[in-house]
Amino acid sequence: MKRTPETPAPDDAAVRLAIKPVICYPPETLPAPNLVLYAKVRQSLEKVSEAIADPREAATFHVPAGYFFRITSVEGPQVGDLNLWNAHDLTERFYSGKTRALHGTHLTTGDRMWSSFPMMRPMATVTHDTLDWYGFDEFGGSVHDVIGTRCDPYTHNLLAGGHYHHCCHSNLIRALADETGLPLSEAEKHVHDVLNVFMCTGFTRDTGQYFMKASPVRPGDFIEFFAEIDLLGALSACPGGDCSSEHSSDTAACYPLLIEVFKPAEGALAGWQAPVANGYDRSHGRG
Numbered sequence: 001m002k003r004t005p006e007t008p009a010p011d012d013a014a015v016r017l018a019i020k021p022v023i024c025y026p027p028e029t030l031p032a033p034n035l036v037l038y039a040k041v042r043q044s045l046e047k048v049s050e051a052i053a054d055p056r057e058a059a060t061f062h063v064p065a066g067y068f069f070r071i072t073s074v075e076g077p078q079v080g081d082l083n084l085w086n087a088h089d090l091t092e093r094f095y096s097g098k099t100r101a102l103h104g105t106h107l108t109t110g111d112r113m114w115s116s117f118p119m120m121r122p123m124a125t126v127t128h129d130t131l132d133w134y135g136f137d138e139f140g141g142s143v144h145d146v147i148g149t150r151c152d153p154y155t156h157n158l159l160a161g162g163h164y165h166h167c168c169h170s171n172l173i174r175a176l177a178d179e180t181g182l183p184l185s186e187a188e189k190h191v192h193d194v195l196n197v198f199m200c201t202g203f204t205r206d207t208g209q210y211f212m213k214a215s216p217v218r219p220g221d222f223i224e225f226f227a228e229i230d231l232l233g234a235l236s237a238c239p240g241g242d243c244s245s246e247h248s249s250d251t252a253a254c255y256p257l258l259i260e261v262f263k264p265a266e267g268a269l270a271g272w273q274a275p276v277a278n279g280y281d282r283s284h285g286r287g
């Protein structure tokens with residue numbers, strides 16, 4: 001809850017409050033993905049691999065640049081926590097905060113997952129979202145957020161005590177360690193704020209508090225991405241299940257998530273090029 005203000009409102013408070021907001025980063029100023037090409041290419045895809053994120057566990061997967069990957073709800077409503085890295089350089093990873101600034105609190109078709117500085121380029125573009133009908137509900141909630149971080153055992157320890165080992169943070173660490181051979185302590189440094197796939201969240205209108213509600217996802221729903229660069233991904237099937245009540249325990253009903261990787265037809269991507277590193281010269285005002 002917000003504290004009651006200690007400072008009296010100034011005489012021109014109403015005028016200041018009435019100033020209309022402006023969008024920080026109008027999306028039309030960003031380099032636009034070729035959605036027409038992606039829509040055409042996705043009509044003739046060939047599946048090349050799949051992985052399953054078991055309930056309260058995570059799975060890793062590789063997607064070459066120019067391929068597509070799809071995350072599908074199977075068996076029951078389930079939220080997934082997604083991390084992406086450049087497959088050749090783990091220091092280039094998904095940048096949730098910048099993606100939020102560029103595209104808003106929730107992602108859908110046409111939005112992109114941007115990578116960290118100094119590369120700051122699109123890693124993946126959302127090419128299909130069967131939950132795009134949801135939009136924003138009366139509470140201000142929507143699906144696939146980049147506002148939550150990931151459930152983690154540190155916050156759980158602060159709030160509730162104890163040691164819960166199947167938060168998405170730990171699931172992603174174990175999966176990345178298994179994939180790379182890194183020790184857990186090193187793998188932990190590469191795990192980052194996620195795209196909350198299928199999660200339904202928002203901020204309360206009156207107090208601005210982060211909220212979640214039962215995900216509208218049902219078996220068969222999927223979100224699909226085009227890989228702009230060679231990707232290593234990790235997806236955790238959140239211990240919160242559909243995130244209707246709580247995180248960080250074994251009480252919520254929890255289901256697997258399916259990850260599928262698809263190859264485009266030969267020559268279908270003619271003319272497409274992977275995004276290059278960000279153009280800033282990195283001199284930061286020195287020399």
Ligand SMILES: [Zn+2]
Pocket residue numbers: 081150151167168169237238239240247
């Ligand atoms: Zn989680």
